[in-house]
Amino acid sequence: MTDARDAVLHSAPGALVLERVTRRYPGNPEPSVAELSLTIAPGELLALVGASGSGKTTTLRIAAGYETPDEGRVLLGDEGGAQRDITREPPQRRGFGMVFQHYALFPHMRVEENVAFGLEARGVRKADRLGQARDALDAVGLGGKSARPVQALSGGEQQRVALARALVIRPRVLLLDEPLSNLDPTLRQSMRDELRSTLRQSGVTALFVTHDQEDAFAVADRVAMLERGRLLQVGTPESLYHAPATRAVAEFVGRAALVPAERRGDQVRITIGGVALDAPARQQDPNTSGPRLAVLRPESLVLAEDERTPSWRGEVVGRRFAGGHVVYRVRLGRGVEVEVMGDGAGAREGAQTGVRLAGVPVAVVPGSA
Amino acid sequence: MLALALLALLLWSVVYPNVAVIVGSFERGLGDWRAFAASPADLDALRGTIIVSIGSVVAALLVGVPLAFLLTRTEFRGRRVLSGVATLPAALPPLVGVLAFLFLYGESGVVTRLVQRLFGLHEPPWTLTGLTAVIFVHAYTMYVYVFLFVSAGLERYDTTLDEAAMGLGASRTLLLRRITLPLLTPSLAGAMLLVFMSALGSFSAPYVFGGGARVLATQILVSKLNGALGLAYVETTVLAVTAVLALLLLRWLEGRRRYSMAGKGRATRSALRSPVARALLPAAAAAVVILLVLPHAMVVLVSFARDGAWTTQLLPPEYTLDNYRKLATDQELWRPITNSVWMSVLATAANAVVCFAIAYVVVLSRAPGRKALALLAALPWAIPATAIALGLAATFDRNVPAQLRILLVGTFWILPLAYFIRNIPIVTSAIEGSLRQMDATLEDAARGLGASRWLALRRVVLPAARPGLVAGTMLAGVAAVGEFVASVVLYTHSNRPISVEILAQVRSLSFGTAAAYSVLLILLVLAITVGARWLEGRVAESERTVNAA
The missing domain is CATH 1.10.3720.10 (MetI-like)
Structure with missing residues (x-):
């Protein structure tokens, strides 16, 4: 993580920097977070994704100050460009905003009192803080509900109150712990867009934890993927999808079949059932030794009805309508199953078909089947 | 039907005695109330x-x-x-x-x-x-x-x-x-x-x-012992009303x-x-x-201290097993122990049956009057024990069947009745708590599968009520076996419980004997607690086995 981009961001104002942060819990031999380094640029929305137990929530709590790392530092770049070590600063003094998974709204306070609480802690006079709270509630579309008890609100409304409460203190950094996980699927779709536009407008630097890659892709500028406390890859959603660095990233992000492959210069050769097909390789392969897997996305493959062009033969075992296209599941013998994007005019379940590469670049990751 | 019977029981045992006290306080018109208001001792007690x-x-x-x-x-x-x-x-x-x-x-x-x-x-x-x-x-x-x-x-x-x-x-x-x-x-x-x-x-x-210094609870006993019964009724009424207002x-x-x-x-x-x-x-x-x-x-x-030997020393100077030996061998000294055990067993058994019925009606039935039943079952909690005791003394001191009065004062039965009344709220609310956690449709489901009312009660409702039933009766047993406040108002020599005997021994400066009684009482409480835990654990264990099989 010491590429040129990070070096520039290290001294940028408003940046949040985690530097080789490690956190161990007593009775657990594996560290929960291990030597994690991450830089969030000012105004950037970074999502931390990973399965449960990957250390993403611990990382967030270290950033917030609820946990102190055993090793490593947390740095905050201020407006002047200088960096300050805040590793041991308690949450009260960090001036960060946080949106909790269950929102942690104070159940005995009205909506506006909840939002005004951070201002109350900063000594703002009652009339002023309630005024600001109402403005913030207007901004998230809850202007009419400021005098309600919080428990009278729906899940989506509570989420917006939590967001308003965190933003009204004009935090230097906003931290969000699974902010969308408590919403039902339909609401979740619309809240993703709303969350991103609210965060964009506020211009805040945000670190956002989720186990859902779709949440991450919809909200974040960049995505960092964690596994067992270690950072696997960080980059734009596109780069994680098209150029995964490891097998774990390839499997976690999007749908993919991983099949054994060989690098041949700038080509990838994939052999299934004795038929070898070539595709352009997506990225430079820095590692020259060891077995390789090709990451076959549905759009890297097409159905080949005519039998003249070389193709892999298989049986259609499933088809799924996905809006603008249809995805076929095709079994290519010996347990290799791939998904192929098509137009819906193609085969039915049970039919024999050919599959070939679409000619788009294919990513390759280290590993064997 | 059941609801009405329970309502009648509570009206008779809980409400009637308290009404009798209030009525009694006006027996001489406002005379006793005036006496109360004019008595420095009583005002002092209220303040205290x-x-x-x-x-x-x-x-x-x-x-x-x-x-x-x-x-x-x-x-x-x-x-x-x-x-x-x-x-x-x-x-x-x-x-x-x-x-x-x-x-x-x-x-x-x-x-x-x-x-x-x-x-x-x-x-x-x-x-x-x-x-x-x-x-x-x-x-x-x-x-x-x-x-x-x-x-x-x-x-x-x-x-x-x-x-x-x-x-x-x-x-x-x-x-x-x-x-x-x-x-x-x-x-x-x-x-x-x-x-x-x-x-x-x-x-x-x-x-x-x-x-x-005076307080109303003790002042009531003083008035009663002095024969100023009307004043005692006024004091009791004032104490009970204060309690209900605070509640x-x-x-x-x-x-x-x-x-x-x-x-x-x-x-x-x-x-x-x-x-x-x-x-x-x-x-x-x-x-x-x-x-x-x-x-x-x-x-x-x-x-373990020899009675009478501990005078000016820091700690008792002589130790002996005599205190315990005396309790075990002297019939008169053993009696309070059997009294307490018997009276609390009777009272607690009655609590288990009656309070389960009350909780069942309140939580699971649609019977009219179940709200009133819940209220009456909670009432003894709001009324200080002295007031309950005095009410019983005022009501059951004569045989007048037409007024639903029977002579209990001076008999063995007055204390178990007092314990029973005092423990109605705790046992009922414990069972209610358990029943409320039960899915109310379970009983209907059992009946729908053809179970008789009795079978549904035994196989569905009772198991659901069990944790509260065990915990409630345990607390009731503990409270009854050591009960003092109502006992001291109502006991006679032949049915005196351990607590009253402890006080008598303290009064005669037999501290060793009083302490030996106290240790026995603590052991009884411990035995009830451990016994209830064991019972609960054993039943829960057998249920797990059934579920696993």
Whole structure:
């Protein structure tokens, strides 16, 4: 993580920097977070994704100050460009905003009192803080509900109150712990867009934890993927999808079949059932030794009805309508199953078909089947 | 039908005696009320009652709240031991606690003499008498309510709310004032109510330590023994009305702030930040543990002291097994023990049957009058024990079948009846609690599958009620076997319970014998508690086996 981009961001104002942060819990031999380094640029929305137990929530709590790392530092770049070590600063003094998974709204306070609480802690006079709270509630579309008890609100409304409460203190950094996980699927779709536009407008630097890659892709500028406390890859959603660095990233992000492959210069050769097909390789392969897997996305493959062009033969075992296209599941013998994007005019379940590469670049990751 | 029968039973046993007291207070028109208002002793007692009640609440809060926070929120050496003994005072039957305090902090108590000798004083450094002494004893026995309620509140407490407040910049004081305390209000109000009611009706501590100070609960007995029955009725009415008013006030406060916490309430314990506090805490915890264990230890020690030998020494000089031997061999001395066991077994069995029926009607039936039934079943809780006892004495002192009066005063049966009435609220609410957790459609489902009413009751409702039934009857048994307040008003020589005999032995300065009785009483309480746990565990175990198979 010491590429040129990070070096520039290290001294940028408003940046949040985690530097080789490690956190161990007593009775657990594996560290929960291990030597994690991450830089969030000012105004950037970074999502931390990973399965449960990957250390993403611990990382967030270290950033917030609820946990102190055993090793490593947390740095905050201020407006002047200088960096300050805040590793041991308690949450009260960090001036960060946080949106909790269950929102942690104070159940005995009205909506506006909840939002005004951070201002109350900063000594703002009652009339002023309630005024600001109402403005913030207007901004998230809850202007009419400021005098309600919080428990009278729906899940989506509570989420917006939590967001308003965190933003009204004009935090230097906003931290969000699974902010969308408590919403039902339909609401979740619309809240993703709303969350991103609210965060964009506020211009805040945000670190956002989720186990859902779709949440991450919809909200974040960049995505960092964690596994067992270690950072696997960080980059734009596109780069994680098209150029995964490891097998774990390839499997976690999007749908993919991983099949054994060989690098041949700038080509990838994939052999299934004795038929070898070539595709352009997506990225430079820095590692020259060891077995390789090709990451076959549905759009890297097409159905080949005519039998003249070389193709892999298989049986259609499933088809799924996905809006603008249809995805076929095709079994290519010996347990290799791939998904192929098509137009819906193609085969039915049970039919024999050919599959070939679409000619788009294919990513390759280290590993064997 | 069942609902009506239960309603009639409660009207007869709970309401009727209290009405009789109120009616009795007007027997001479307003004469007794005027006498009450003109009597300096009575006004003093009313004032004393209110001071003791409020003082006990404040003292119990001062001890119980910090202890609950300490034990649920922080980790330190000795925490487990301290939390193990923190509820110990509740295991002391009321009179035994008072007795232990007498041995420890009374004018010739061990601690009193120790301090006197250490500082070479001619006089004891304090006298354990008056309202302050009563509040001191109450603080020890009643802080447990506050501790338990606040601990339970903190266990349920969603600590992410604290984190959210801290993240928003709240200082510790703002956090406590605006978030933590308001959210604990229901727990605090519930505990305050319990302490207030207990202190209001408390009899043993004022009786033994009151000295010149008066409270209504003891004043009632004084009036009754002096033959001023009308005045006793007025005093009882005043005490009961005060109690009900306090109940309504605190219930209102409790209900006004009730929230459900959304998050997972996880209690996280952390070490204290200040190194000084970290170093001092284990020592302070050890001191508190000693303070809590001391009364129990003292009662045990004195139970081996030869009666009459302990005069001016710091500790009893001679030890013997005679006290226990006497209890076991002397028929007259053994009698209170069998009395207490029999009377509490009878009362508790009646509680189990009647209160299960009440809870069943209240929770699972649509019978008209079930709301009234619930109210009546809770009523004895609001009425101090002295008042209940006096009501029974006023009602069942003659045989007038036309007035539904039968002669019970002076018989064996009056005490079991008193115990039964006192324990109706706790047993009923425990069973209600269990039944409310049961899915109400289960009984319908069983009936729909063709089960008879009886089969559905036995196989569906009773198992669901079981945890509350066991816990409720256990608490009732514990309360009955050590009951003192109603007993002292209603006992006769032949049915005197252990507690009354303890007092008699103290009066005749046979401290060793009194302590031996107390130890036996503690052992009985322990046996009931352990027995109930064992029973609950065994049934739960057999159910698991059934479910697994």
